[in-house]
Amino acid sequence: MVPTLILIDENGKPLYNSIQQNDSRAIEEIEYFKKMIDKEVYFSVTGNTVNQQVIFPKFLWLRKHVPDKVKHTRWIMGSYNFINFKLTGIPNLEKNWALESGLWKIEDGWYKDILDASEIPESILPEVYEPWDIVGGTTRELEEETGIPEGIPVTAGSADHIASALAVGMSRNGDLLLKFGGAGDILFVTEQLKLSKKLFIDYHDIPNCYVLNGCMASSGSIVKWFKNEFAPNVNFDELTEMARTAGVGSGGIVMLPYFIGEKTPIFDAKARGTMVGLSLFHNKGHMFRSILEAVAFGFRHHVEVIEEMGFAIERVFMSNGGAKNELWRQIVADVVGYDAVYITNHPGSSLGAAFIAGKATGMFEDWDEINKFLKTKEKISYDQDNHEVYSKYYEIYRDTYTSLKSVFEKLYEVYHEKSES
Incomplete structure (x- = not known):
């Protein structure tokens, strides 16, 4: 909006x-x-x-x-x-x-x-x-x-994604939020104005702070697509258990989550979703887990961009509907290599907007008072062994896009030539 x-x-x-x-x-x-x-x-x-x-x-x-x-x-x-x-x-x-x-x-x-x-x-x-x-x-x-x-x-109110950052308690320099929505959002709070062409930038709802933000065009939308098209009679709990059994690395599948192109950090509208490494050994669980891992790799790509800009990530938060999945939360923590805090029963950006109104009218003195409304939290500790394995898969994830970029461009041209004719 x-x-x-x-x-x-x-x-x-x-x-x-x-x-x-x-x-x-x-x-x-x-x-x-x-x-x-x-x-x-x-x-x-x-x-x-x-x-x-x-x-x-x-x-x-x-x-x-x-x-x-x-x-x-x-x-x-x-x-x-x-x-x-x-x-x-x-x-x-x-x-x-x-x-x-x-x-x-x-x-x-x-x-x-x-x-x-x-x-x-x-x-x-x-x-x-x-x-x-x-x-x-x-x-x-x-x-x-x-x-x-x-x-x-x-x-005056707030942009929704910025209000949602406030609403998980992101009030400090170095705070990072990973949002598991239909799209995947990455929001990082900094007091230093520093720009990157790989990320968007906003003002925070908190004075004298900025929010660097990334947006992955597809995230939870791929999960929904996969279930509807390939597992309509399997519920999400069953798919999650199948994915858990598949293990770290999805049995050797690496997926690119660029199903409708990609915004940050590659800004490539012609990129497309890809699964590499499929064999007759693989089942729905392997493929479903590869989706969860692909989004996690996308989050890690953004984390690397932020770190390459010279910023230190101090706290990591997780939110939105996809974060309700315990396995997905753990996969993301293991891939990015940070412990994280998941805000359970989170009301979203509406809380941030309401808090801004309260702050404007004198109900609250300090921005940290947002934490009064965030009583139920869950800590996710990343597994160092899994992180090391995922780091090898992440390199393949990055190499896969680099190798296929020209293929995506050719595919786009051929498809649109056919469509126009």
Whole structure:
């Protein structure tokens, strides 16, 4: 949802359907800006690359295809900013929306060169607020329409992935979160501003901190795909036991989890899922475990990028639905080589957003007070022997992609030639 793009008219009404983060309609516009912009300067100023997430190629697409909508645009906002606007009547943007829009200088302020290049007038960009800033209070009109009382303070809020980082207690320099969702997220807290083209960067909800983040396009979605397509009559507990029996290394299978291409750290939309080492000896358990290990190898790839940047990882957390699987938690800990803390019964980003509101209104004095709500935790200790074995498989994992990169490109070309014909 961040950075969603919504065009809003002078009466506060949306002019067009929202355009979501990963919407890829602006392919031509992205290529146009890549040729037009000095990419190195742009990256150093904004921490962004020109990709399908940033706002300005989409705005150019809108100007081409629905010029009348753009002509009548009074404000640009994101999803949660628009909700805040409806609650308070005050146009607003939260700082991480601004950063992820690609229009914002990471050191603060709109990047006028990009605004000019994309013909986005600064006048349609509302004031930018920190997550903990109070935008305003709920309105009399809202009370009459919904019954929500007038005058309730409304904070600027947070990007969902950043709120979820706060919600596991990531309040210290060196904290790392591994999220086992449909996609795999990797979030690292640092007080030092340091950029990598292999990772995204956000502001933390906590002042004076940044969050380096990676996103693996496929993670839990591959687990669901495998079960639905190849084991529809086997439940997840049974598959897990079969995977446990398969043992470390899945009987010699190495898998690449790039089923819909990959975002960080390789940024290769043409990469695809691959299983190497299959034989007639292998069964569903071996293949299922290879999926769990492939995602773990993807996490380790990101950990290496963070370490290569000179950062020290101090604490590791695990969260999201896939982390409920005890075997998967252990595999990830063994692969990355760190002990970890799993937050059981975790409510997700909603807790982080609620805590920000409490902090903004004086209910909490310190950001570490988030731990009051994280009473049930489980420690996962990694196994050094397993880690050493996995390190050998990890090298093969990395070599497999390097060896097949050109094959993926050829396969993409052949497939799309057939599709177009």
